[in-house]
Amino acid sequence: TQLLEQSPQFLSIQEGENLTVYCNSSSVFSSLQWYRQEPGEGPVLLVTVVTGGEVKKLKRLTFQFGDARKDSSLHITAAQPGDTGLYLCAGVNSGTYKYIFGTGTRLKVLA
Amino acid sequence: GAGVSQSPSNKVTEKGKDVELRCDPISGHTALYWYRQSLGQGLEFLIYFQGNSAPDKSGLPSDRFSAERTGGSVSTLTIQRTQQEDSAVYLCASSLETAGGYTFGSGTRLTVV
Numbered sequence: 150t151q152l153l154e155q156s157p158q159f160l161s162i163q164e165g166e167n168l169t170v171y172c173n174s175s176s177v178f179s180s181l182q183w184y185r186q187e188p189g190e191g192p193v194l195l196v197t198v199v200t201g202g203e204v205k206k207l208k209r210l211t212f213q214f215g216d217a218r219k220d221s222s223l224h225i226t227a228a229q230p231g232d233t234g235l236y237l238c239a240g241v242n243s244g245t246y247k248y249i250f251g252t253g254t255r256l257k258v259l260a
Numbered sequence: 261g262a263g264v265s266q267s268p269s270n271k272v273t274e275k276g277k278d279v280e281l282r283c284d285p286i287s288g289h290t291a292l293y294w295y296r297q298s299l300g301q302g303l304e305f306l307i308y309f310q311g312n313s314a315p316d317k318s319g320l321p322s323d324r325f326s327a328e329r330t331g332g333s334v335s336t337l338t339i340q341r342t343q344q345e346d347s348a349v350y351l352c353a354s355s356l357e358t359a360g361g362y363t364f365g366s367g368t369r370l371t372v373v
Contacts, residue, residue: 182361190367191264191351191353191365192362237302237303239303246291246308247305249305
């Protein structure tokens with residue numbers, strides 16, 4: 150069974166600080182996605198990474214896919230209260246349809 | 261529609277009752293998924309539809325759970341004889357292709373008392 154472990158599980162930081170969230174697996178994925186979920190809402194897709202070593206930037210968010218396509222990281226620069234939410238990674242293998250979701254990182258940014 | 265619509269948004273039911281949860285995906289999205297999210301947990305896959313067919317029902321927890329999709333559009337997830345452990349947020353997602361990014365609905369929060 151493929152599993153995606155995220156760390157840390159919980160993170161509470163002050164506005165303006167930087168942080169990194171990790172998503173790790175012992176399995177290889179053909180692509181990996183990051184979602185953010187706010188209370189009472191469904192997850193919203195932030196980014197998809199497909200190439201080992203790929204780096205994508207979305208404003209203050211930087212996403213990296215590991216060279217071996219087994220892990221990924223999300224780095225937030227100068228966090229803001231609006232970044233608060235549950236961050237989920239999800240991996241899929243080519244030829245399949247079912248995304249495996251990570252355990253989630255709950256981020257709280259204090260003003 | 262513009263997004264994935266789920267109804268009801270909240271449902272409180274008595275143990276032993278049946279419930280129906282509805283999902284209206286984005287128009288034209290052929291793939292539809294149901295996931296369950298328990299408090300503090302990640303997303304648990306339930307079932308996947310391609311068109312009206314469900315090639316993978318492996319995530320349904322028991323035979324009390326069933327789902328159907330009609331007209332390649334609306335899907336209904338039915339839970340019979342609800343139990344307290346069924347309490348969770350049930351999320352529906354659709355995508356244009358099977359490996360495309362999901363668009364999720366806001367979910368149905370089910371509470372079994």
